[in-house]
Amino acid sequence: MKKIFKGISYLLLIVVLLGSQVVIPDFSDEIEAKSLKDLKQELQELEAKYEANKQQQAQTQQQIAQAQADVKKTTQEKINLETDIADLNAQIEQLNKDIDKKNQEIRNIISYYQISATGEDAYLEYIFTATDFTDFIYRMAISEQLSDYNDSLIKEYQGLIVESENKKKELSKKVSQLETKTRELERKISSLNVDLSETIEGAVDMETELKTIRADLKRMEATYKEFGCDESEDYQACLAKHPDQLPPDTAFWRPVISGRVSSNYGMRTYYLNGVKRTEGHQGLDFAVPHGTNVYSVAAGRVVAIYNKLNCGGNQVYIAHTVNGKKYTSGYMHLASIKVKVGDVVTKDTVIGKSGGVPSIETWDHCSTGGHVHLQIATGHYRIDYLAWSGYTARTFNPRQVVNAPALGKSFKTRTQKF
Ligand SMILES: [Zn+2]
Secondary structure, eight states: OHHHHTTOOHHHHHHHHHHTTSOOOOOTTOOOOSBHHHHHHHHHHHHHHHHHHHHHHHHHHHHHHHHHHHHHHHHHHHHHHHHHHHHHHHHHHHHHHHHHHHHHHHHHHHHHHHHHHHOHHHHHHHHSOHHHHHHHHHHHHHHHHHHHHHHHHHHHHHHHHHHHHHHHHHHHHHHHHHHHHHHHHHHHHHHHHHHHHHHHHHHHHHHHHHHHHHHHHHHHHHHHHHHTOOTTSBHHHHHHTOTTSOOEESOOOOSSSSEEEEEOSEEEEEEETTEEEEEEEOSEEEEOOTTOEEEOSSSEEEEEEEEEETTTEEEEEEEEEETTEEEEEEEEEEEEEOOOTTOEEOTTOEEEEEBOOTTTSTTOTTOSSSEEEEEEEESOBTTTBOOHHHHHHHEEOGGGTSOOOOTTOEESSSSOOO
């Protein structure tokens, strides 16, 4: 084993140094259903909640669409009113022009009258003949009538102007009311959009949770069936009914909730004391902060535990039966171990906390930074075969059964597919 871990490359050190600063949330306090019935109930409730969320989304979208239609309507109403106001302005302008014209006419008439009545030349002109005098009287009468007529027209126009101005005031008031309404609608739309994005966010969280519960349910159903348990029975009690039997499983999950693939399985080249070395790496490494919860990758039974080995440190080995096939998973460089040999575990069992930090796990000389080394072999170690060499001989690339992102890439759940 020394060979496997001897000086896990500088590349890993760099990767770990770069990645260990990332804050990774700890979901270890998640509440778990106790029986298959509980989990079914939990799933039902979550499905109802999810359905309600979808309805809420549709309702909010409907409200947004309605408010947007209202904005369109008020905007059009405002445009119409502004057109009306412009028409009124044109009318007022025209009326003012008409008034000016009439005033000018009156001035012309009066000036004509004044010139005719008081002007010396006119006086001289009209004093000559009786005919002229009659004409003068006649013209005076006409002038008076005309100016009276124009006066009444002006008054009428002025009345129209007042009417138009009043109407304009009324319309302007309506415009400002529409502007207020539009602003209110826009505020409503933006608040509805916030609601919508929050609801959608909630749905995304629920989708992840639903996926997890459905996967758990599938696994639990298989176990309950296999072990002949009643669905209201406690899961752990059901597992304990058959201490000699491994709980079956249907899939492998990653051993940590979040982290980053820091080293692949297979041959790798690294430099140790300036000498180039090429060695086989028998596992898949996940860079995680020190003390991260490490879970079993599938339901199973703890078959071996090693403490403080000078290469690989604290280690746990778990035998699994997944889709009818036998496997044994190994977890290395642990800071602490939370299980003991013989324990039946599920995917939710925290088997230990991650280590691998040389200044903390001083006994482990095969890790340069916080990470979990996951190794998987076929068969049940310590049951089908006893020797460690048997385990290493059966080791294969964990990626064949455990989905993980590419080297250097991170993940945020145990089940997201890459
Ligand atoms: Zn490793």
